[in-house]
Amino acid sequence: MNMKRQEKSWFPWRLTGLMVLVVFIAMVEPVASQASDRNSTLMRYYCSLYYGRSSTYFLSNLNTTLSSLHRQLAVDRVRYAVARTLLNGESVWGLASCRGYVSNADCVACYDYAVAQLRVCGLGNGAHAFYDDCDVRYENNNFYADANIRAGVVICGNTTSPQQENFRKAVEDLMSDLRTAAPRIPNYYAASTRRVTNGNRTVYAIAQCNLNLSQSVCQECLNSRYSSLDACLPGTNGRAVDNGCFMRYSSTPFFGLNQTTDLTPFLGDDDSSKKWYIIGGVVGGVCFLLLVLAFFLWRLRSKNTSSRPQDKSTGSTDLLQGPAKYSYDDIKVATNSFSDDHRLGGGVFGEVYKGTLKDRKTVAIKKTIMASSRGKTHVDDELKILCNVHHKHLIRLLGYCNKGPFLYLVHEYMDNGSLDQFLYGDKSKNLNWRQRFEIIYGTARGLAYLHEQYHVTIIHRDIKTSNILLDNEFQPKIGDFGLIRLLPEDKTHLSTKLAESMDSGYVAPEYAIHGQLSEKVDTYSFGIVVLEIISGKRCHNVKGDESVGQSLLEHAWNLYDSGTHSNLVDERLDPSEYAIEDVKKIIEIALMCTQSPVSARPAMSEVVTLLSDKSLDEMPVRSTFHEEDIKIKVDALTSVSSNATNSSIQLSGR
The missing domain is CATH 1.10.510.10 (Transferase(Phosphotransferase) domain 1)
Known part of the structure; x- marks a missing residue:
């Protein structure tokens, strides 16, 4: 498994199809997990088999990815995790998603059940397990934006509701509201209930998309799953699973009444909402202009009635220390009137000169044009922000000088250049x-x-x-x-x-x-x-x-x-x-x-972790993943594995 780049096919087996055997095992009726006493019920799993890969590297990276997913889900209130290990020429992309109503402990437990189930896939280059409470997937390519909206599976119960028509209508109305609301909710999850008309039954239902999907793909995925659930009605429970989304309804409670979502704010018509947004924007704009006008009138009156300086202590940059201000004569003398002998180079932001200040300190002075329409206040605030950046690996801004359209920035000097x-x-x-x-x-x-x-x-x-x-x-x-x-x-x-x-x-x-x-x-x-x-x-x-x-x-x-x-x-x-x-x-x-x-x-913080040996000692022990039922000891070969201290990137002597 390898990294992908745009507009280039990465694996020969994708083109030929001759080296891939895809085994689908779909359960018509849910098979209860022996280890679970909640809703961690296995619904479906599949393995994609690929022969000829280097098992040592692949399994090592797979272990690292699965361990990373486990660590993320162990954090309180985390229900979604992605991880990727792209080292040693064998790449593994992983994703784990728990339903929004599941507790932290049950989420981790469900994940562990899924990993144990996927052991049967051995060296498969991809696998996916669907449970009631979670689903776990890994592949040898970046599948994060995928949703197989035409390849889902529907699992229906055996019991039929005695109030068939009323029950059907209650389910259809509730699921329709959920498919509309879930994509508009930040975490792509909604749970709600609906009372069956003329009866004492209540319908419980959820809709959820993986966070890696766009809102439009989530909506399309849920629309497809909503349609497929019609096959289960008037049955008392049904599940529709997909690589990108999940829907479920039941007449039996599977989440608490205190875990429901208020759907009302997310069910408004888009066109109607847009009209109100436009109206609100216009009204807000007029009010804002009136406030600005009133503010300027108040300022004008204040200046006429008092000569005291205005208090600026509440500004966003007022607590920052400003850069030193140099005179133009000092800058000119320091650079020998910006002579070519003092020129160090130039770039996007202007010419750079070597200078020696009155205190004999050597500096680098950048001469640039800053005729900004945003005004002097903007430049002063930005300079204040930049001069307060203090880091071992960032050039210090020491001060500045204004002269006509030019801004001269005084930086610390680096002996060895660029x-x-x-x-x-x-x-x-x-x-x-x-x-x-x-x-x-x-x-x-x-x-x-x-x-x-x-x-x-x-x-x-x-x-x-x-x-x-x-x-x-x-x-x-x-x-x-x-x-x-x-x-x-x-x-x-x-x-x-x-x-x-x-x-x-x-x-x-x-x-x-x-x-x-x-x-x-x-x-x-x-x-x-x-x-x-x-x-x-x-x-x-x-x-x-x-x-x-x-x-x-x-x-x-x-x-x-x-x-x-x-x-x-x-x-x-x-x-x-x-x-x-x-x-x-x-x-x-x-x-x-x-x-x-x-x-x-x-992210750059992740890059620092990958490059840092110190991070290895802080990693918890990872879970292991075996090739089918054979116990193969795999030496960790990646820089982010918790047991990889002997094979980490030991380059800096840290």
Whole structure:
């Protein structure tokens, strides 16, 4: 099982179909699980068998994925989990989903029953078990957005309601409301009851979709399951299961009355709702304009009646310490009037000069145009945010200076310049393997801080080797982060000249083509940078007889396809400095970061975990998964397994 890339078929067996045997075992009547005393009733499971795979690697990654799912479900109130292990050339994608009414303990128990059931699949490249309380699935491809809306299974009970017509109507009305409401509820789950007319029976029902689906696919899936349940009526219970959604009704309670969902807010007509939204928006807009007008009149009156300064202590950035402000004369003297001898380089945001301040401190001064329509207050607030970023792997903003349309930003100076100069520049000194790994690890930590640990989420948008600076100990520091926030609003989208300035080899396709911005844009760029660090080659093309005209990413994928991705390593590296397995794992992590769709890429905090040896000691013991009934001892070969301390990515000496 391998990672997937857009518009490329990944497995030969998908094309030929000659190596796959799919075994479907569908139960007409539910078979009760021997270990369960609740509703963990096995409804259906299937195995997809694939012959010829490397069992050791596959089972190791399968164990890691299943262990990760178990850990997530063990957290209180977590009912949905996904996990992926994409190392050693055998990829496993996993998903576990519990019904919304199930307690935490029963959710974990149901998951354990499902994993035990799927043991019969042995080395199947995919398997799926459906229980009343949960379903568990793993595959060797990214199935997260799939829903087989025409391949579901319906399981009906044997008992018929004595009030057939009234019971049928109550069920149909209730299930119709549930299929409408569930996709509109954030967790895609709804449970409700309905009283049968002229009788003492009550119908209990739920509808639920997996969270990996879009709202439209969830709606389509539930519509299909709703139609299929008609075959069970006027039976007193029925279940409709699918790879993407689940519906169930019964005249017997299977959840508490205190666990029902108020469906009323989610049953309004879409068109009617949109009309009210428009009306509300117009009315709200008029009220807002009146409030703004009243505010300005009040401010004008206050200024005329009092000369006291206004209190700004409640502003969102007022508690932050502002950057130091330098005079233009100081900046000019420090750079010898911005002479060419002091010029360090340039990029999207302007020219950079080396400067020496009055206190003999060496700094880097960036000269850029900031004629922003958003005004001085906006720039001051953004500078205040940026100068308060303090992290070992991020360049410090020390101060600034305004002069006409120019903004001069004073940063700390890095003795060894930028990373690109060491990888393929004029500098003669080469980076050894330990230094390269430290740069990869440090850059990941810096990005994780910007994305998740600072009080404001900062997306860099322009991660590349020239924006990674090295100090005198060759520790990386990311530069130019947050500067795009200072640009005028009409210059912050890739549809402008900014896109032409950015190095397209590093820019994620969804951002370059559609302008879709998220933290995963930086994750993609980080993956490209890692490939450059490993190979010592630029991302645009790879020189060589077999790869002329290829991008570095395409070249890396082709090597990965053939299982020879260790050939990507820079020939200047001493083979005695590293282990091939370690290098392969780093390359695979980089490829994970460049995957499509965006949801397949890990967060930078996950990348840090994959790269960090320290995280291994904190992992709980994982569950094991055997090949059929034969007990095979599988050595853990991945960096995220709790028992993998002997085979982890031991690269940094941590």
